[in-house]
Amino acid sequence: MSELRFLFAVHNHQPVGNFEHIIDQAFNDCYRPFLERLEKHPGFKFSLHFSGPLWEHMERRERASWDLVKVMAGRGQVELLGGGFYEPILSVIPEEDRLGQIRMMSDFIAANFGQRPRGLWLTERVWEPHLAKTLADSGIEYTLLDEEHFHYAGIRGLHASYITEDEGRSLRIFPIDKKLRYMIPFHSLEKIEAYLEEIRAAGGAAILGDDGEKFGVWPGTKKWVYDEGWLEKFLAFVEERGIRMMTGAECLDAEPPAGRVYLPPASYEEMMEWVLEPDEARAYEDLRARVPAECRRFVRGGFFRDFFRKYGEANHLHKRMLMVSREVREAGGAAAARREVYQGQCNDPYWHGVFGGLYLPHLREAVYHHLLEAEKRTPAAEGWTRLDYDLDGRTEFFRRGETFNLLVKPSFGGALVELDYVPWSRNLSDVLGRRPESYHSPRSQEGGEEGKSIHQISKKLPPRAEDLIRYDWHPRHSLLDHFLRADASEDDFLKVDGGEQGDFVNQPYEAAVRDGGLVLERRGGVWADGERLPVLVRKRIEPRPGLLRIVYEIRNLSSKPLAVRFGSEWNFLAFPHEFERRHDGVFLYGGRLALEPCGTDGLWTRPLETISQSEGGFDIIHQGFGVMPVWLFTISGQKAQRLEILFKETHAG
Numbered sequence: 001m002s003e004l005r006f007l008f009a010v011h012n013h014q015p016v017g018n019f020e021h022i023i024d025q026a027f028n029d030c031y032r033p034f035l036e037r038l039e040k041h042p043g044f045k046f047s048l049h050f051s052g053p054l055w056e057h058m059e060r061r062e063r064a065s066w067d068l069v070k071v072m073a074g075r076g077q078v079e080l081l082g083g084g085f086y087e088p089i090l091s092v093i094p095e096e097d098r099l100g101q102i103r104m105m106s107d108f109i110a111a112n113f114g115q116r117p118r119g120l121w122l123t124e125r126v127w128e129p130h131l132a133k134t135l136a137d138s139g140i141e142y143t144l145l146d147e148e149h150f151h152y153a154g155i156r157g158l159h160a161s162y163i164t165e166d167e168g169r170s171l172r173i174f175p176i177d178k179k180l181r182y183m184i185p186f187h188s189l190e191k192i193e194a195y196l197e198e199i200r201a202a203g204g205a206a207i208l209g210d211d212g213e214k215f216g217v218w219p220g221t222k223k224w225v226y227d228e229g230w231l232e233k234f235l236a237f238v239e240e241r242g243i244r245m246m247t248g249a250e251c252l253d254a255e256p257p258a259g260r261v262y263l264p265p266a267s268y269e270e271m272m273e274w275v276l277e278p279d280e281a282r283a284y285e286d287l288r289a290r291v292p293a294e295c296r297r298f299v300r301g302g303f304f305r306d307f308f309r310k311y312g313e314a315n316h317l318h319k320r321m322l323m324v325s326r327e328v329r330e331a332g333g334a335a336a337a338r339r340e341v342y343q344g345q346c347n348d349p350y351w352h353g354v355f356g357g358l359y360l361p362h363l364r365e366a367v368y369h370h371l372l373e374a375e376k377r378t379p380a381a382e383g384w385t386r387l388d389y390d391l392d393g394r395t396e397f398f399r400r401g402e403t404f405n406l407l408v409k410p411s412f413g414g415a416l417v418e419l420d421y422v423p424w425s426r427n428l429s430d431v432l433g434r435r436p437e438s439y440h441s442p443r444s445q446e447g448g449e450e451g452k453s454i455h456q457i458s459k460k461l462p463p464r465a466e467d468l469i470r471y472d473w474h475p476r477h478s479l480l481d482h483f484l485r486a487d488a489s490e491d492d493f494l495k496v497d498g499g500e501q502g503d504f505v506n507q508p509y510e511a512a513v514r515d516g517g518l519v520l521e522r523r524g525g526v527w528a529d530g531e532r533l534p535v536l537v538r539k540r541i542e543p544r545p546g547l548l549r550i551v552y553e554i555r556n557l558s559s560k561p562l563a564v565r566f567g568s569e570w571n572f573l574a575f576p577h578e579f580e581r582r583h584d585g586v587f588l589y590g591g592r593l594a595l596e597p598c599g600t601d602g603l604w605t606r607p608l609e610t611i612s613q614s615e616g617g618f619d620i621i622h623q624g625f626g627v628m629p630v631w632l633f634t635i636s637g638q639k640a641q642r643l644e645i646l647f648k649e650t651h652a653g
Contacts, residue, residue, distance in 0.1 A: 004200040004243045007174060007251050008044075009144055009209035010034075011121045013051040013087050015357055016346035017366020020061075023054070027062050030216025033226050035068040038077075041235045045245040047209075048078050049121035052085035052105060053346070059112075073113045079247035082106045082117030082140060088345035091128040091265075092305060092318065094325050101342050102138040119143060119248040121209075123347050125176075126267045126304045129166055136169035142252055144174045144209040146268040151297050153263050159204025160258035161251065172252055173261065176209040178269070184208060185215060185230050189237050196243070205251065219616050265303055272301030274353030275310060278438040307351040307358075312475050313432050314350050314358055316417065317367065319390040321345060324371045324378075331378040340374035343367070352612070359612040359621055361573060364430050372405075372425035384513045397511060397518055403546050403649055406518075408479075414509035414520035414539060415477035419548075419647075421593065428588075431476040431571040431624040432610060439613045440469055461611070462618050468611045470496050474506050476571040476608065479550065481505065481537050482628070483526045484565045490604040493628055498567070502526045504537055505569075517542040526562065533558040552643040559637035567628040568645060570595060571608070579625050581605050586627050591650055597629030598644040604628040 012031055014023045031054075038044055048069070050058065058066045072078040084090055084101035085108065093101075102120065110116045120140045122131070127145055135143060147158050155162065158175045165171070177199075183192050199206050215231065216222045225231045238245060246254070266272065273281055284301055291299050308315035321344055328337045348357035349364040357363040380400040389396050394411040405420035419429045440461070473496070474480070483502030485492075492498050502524060509520040518541045525532040534557035542549040556562045572579070572588060580587045585596035586605065597603065608623040635641050 002200060002203060004196055004241075005205040005251070005254075006196075006238070006243050006245050007047070007205060007207045007209075007248055008245060009047040009049070009081065009119075009121070009248060010212040010215075011049040011051075011081075011209065012054055012212040014053055014057070015348035015363050015366075016053050016086055016343050016370070017363050018053070019362070020057070023057050024061070026213065026217050027058075027065060029222045030213060032062070032065045032068075034212060034215050034231070035065055035072075037231055037235065039068050039072055041239065042075060042077050043245065044235055044238060045077055045247050045250070046079075047081050047119060047248045049081035049083060051083065051087040052108070053087070055108060070113060073115055079119065079249050080109050080113055080115050080117060081119045081121045081248070082109065082138075083121045084123060084342075084345070086342045086346045087123050087348075088342070089123050089126050089304065089347045089350065090134065091126055091131055092350075093345050094322065094329075095134065096329060097325055097338075097341065097345065098134050099138055100338060101345070102135070102140065104342070106139065118252070124267055124271060124304075124351075125149075126271070127263055128265045129164075129262065132164050132166035132171040133169040136166075136171050140171070142172035142174065142248055144176050144207070144248070145263065146266070147175045147178045148269050148272075148300075149173075149263045149266045150175045150261065152266055152300055153261050154297055155259075155261055157204070157258055159199055159202065159207065160255070162259055162261040163257040164261050164263060172257060173263070174207050174209070174248060174251070177207050180206060180208050181210045184210075185221065185225050185234065189233055192234075193237070193241070205246075217615075266300070267304055269301070271304065271351075271353060275302035275304060275306045275351070276438075277310060278436050278440075281438040304351070311352065311358060311435075313364075313430075314352075315390060317364065318350055320418070321367075321371055323387075323389050324375045327378045328374050334377060337374045337377040340370045340377070344371035344374065354613060354615060359432060359610055359619070361430065361432070361621070361623055364432075365426065365573065368420075368427040368430055369425045372420055372422070372427065375400075375405075376422070376425065383516065384518055395511070397513070399518075399543060401543055401545075404543060404548055404647075406541065406543060406548070408511070408518060408520070408541065409477070410509045410511035410520055412475075413477065413480050413505050413507060414511065414522065415475075416479040416541075417475075417477050419478060426573075428572050428574075428593075429478055430573040431608060431626075433472040433474075433476045434468075434608070434610050435471055437612065439618075440465070440611070460617075462620065464620060465611055465618070468609055468620060472496060476624075476626070478570040478572075479539065479541075480569040481539070482567040482569060483535075484567055484630070486563065486565055488565060490602065490606075493567075493604045493626070494606045501528070502535070509537075514540075523557070526564070528560075528562055533560060533562055535562070546649040548647040550645040550647070552645075553640050554635065554643070555640040556635040556637060561634055561636050563632075563634045564641070565630060565632055566643070567604070567630045568597070568643075570627045571624060572627065573624045575622060575624075576607070579605075586625075587650070594646075594648055594650050595627060595629075596646045596648065598646070599631070600629045601632040602630040604630060 082105045085104040118141045120143045344367045352358040384399045397408045399406045407418035409417045481504040485499030488498045509522040521538045526535045536555040538553040540551045578589045587594045606626045
């Protein structure tokens with residue numbers, strides 16, 4: 001009887017910017033007890049990946065786990081996997097940064113644990129074919145990808161390694177067994193043994209690669225895996241059955257590849273569903289239910305890069321990252337600046353699913369902080385710069401300053417799409433809008449929760465969901481120009497229902513730099529008494545040290561008088577303790593910054609909250625505050641009204 005070979009790979013990660021108490025809890029509940037139990041079973045060989053943020057935390061605060069890894073690495077029980085140090089999606093960052101992040105991780109592991117990684121954990125298993133060359137050029141010999149990648153390529157033998165290449169540089173790839181990934185540690189040993197026997201009888205190798213958090217961090221797993229002894233029973237089972245545990249490197253050396261493959265761009269199945277819009281996700285789910293098994297390879301979900309199309313906030317972050325990375329390279333790529341860029345490439349805020357962190361403001365804030373820190377280490381051009389930072393074929397204007405960085409998008413309402421407070425390296429405009437998600441109308445799921453992975457567990461919307469599911473009709477930019485119904489109120493502002501009467505919010509403006517300021521202008525229209533009257537909006541952005549001055553000119557181009565309720569919308573990443581509304585304006589961050597509109601008839605504010613899914617269910621998350629100074633006035637025919645807003649540093653904080 002042939003022995004069963006078992007490649008067991010575990011990946012652990014916590015994002016840049018995550019709270020230390022959460023990381024400490026993950027070590028207490030999961031990472032450390034997992035290592036402690038495996039260290040007592042020297043014959044249980046496995047491959048292990050910790051992301052850079054966890055290595056740094058471990059080195060600083062968790063020496064017990066560090067020492068356990070060192071012991072197991074020293075005796076050859078554990079093979080340490082490489083990767084991008086700060087866990088980027090490698091395919092969507094510049095090639096020079098890919099090589100730099102992989103080299104940084106390999107050097108770190110070699111210096112501290114005496115191994116140079118031969119294998120790499122590919123972040124979220126997001127694969128694109130050109131990565132074969134990148135990984136090979138980095139000294140990496142293999143990686144692990146989900147079986148879905150292989151299904152799409154028409155490969156049926158999933159219990160052996162394969163080889164691929166790009167530009168003549170080859171790479172070995174192991175297919176991760178999806179059924180095994182869903183079974184461990186959620187099913188009984190009897191069911192697992194029966195499936196492993198099928199693999200052994202067919203002469204294949206069992207291949208598992210998955211998140212280590214399933215062994216204690218995911219809901220209910222700490223109790224099941226440790227308190228009720230699943231892991232100890234599993235380790236005893238492996239020893240009693242004589243299963244040959246192997247690292248990826250050992251598997252690589254033990255046998256040649258089963259064949260050549262060319263895998264299409266893909267990730268794990270759930271990721272490729274999360275990237276779909278809600279109606280697309282429902283259509284995809286219905287289609288998959290009808291497609292015969294033999295046609296499965298021709299049906300797949302979306303493409304990771306579509307997250308940048310689905311979420312404008314993710315796209316803005318990604319394109320700013322590319323922009324800063326380029327600035328750092330052009331400035332000579334100092335080590336400190338490169339490290340900041342790498343931290344700003346941590347994948348979590350760039351996407352959203354059960355795990356992705358786009359909805360978590362502290363994770364977005366952290367990566368922006370590192371990107372802005374990197375940018376501060378590069379020379380700044382004088383004045384305004386014309387560019388197409390988001391690569392949409394339209395011109396934007398960017399200005400760096402000692403107090404504020406400004407990024408303006410004329411093609412979308414002349415909006416201020418990024419406002420950075422430079423002394424704190426904080427993007428004040430980092431506000432996530434409210435949009436439809438497929439899980440806002442979850443389909444009923446039959447059966448109980450026993451044996452289901454985190455992807456399969458059904459969740460119920462919280463009681464406040466109906467009030468929170470109010471979708472924004474435009475991105476949460478600032479300096480957006482609203483002409484509202486005469487009877488519109490602050491309550492309507494809260495409900496996203498001001499009754500827009502103009503065509504300015506999301507329409508293109510002309511832009512020009514004049515005397516150090518940026519002038520944005522649009523000739524549009526405002527509806528009044530059933531008639532569209534021509535109106536010109538001109539706004540001038542005047543940056544000064546410690547001050548941003550906005551001057552509006554609203555001109556009635558018709559011969560009729562026009563009664564106007566006008567509002568200038570601003571959105572700020574600020575938490576409740578950082579936000580104060582007074583009679584003369586809004587004060588932010590302990591009073592350090594203030595938005596002071598002049599001569600208003602009202603100052604409307606609203607908290608911005610989203611509802612999203614996570615490992616534990618649904619989360620209601622505070623994203624920031626919306627602010628709208630409102631003016632009431634009547635403009636005679638061919639006359640204009642001037643308005644002014646100041647955003648300034650007060651030094652009170």
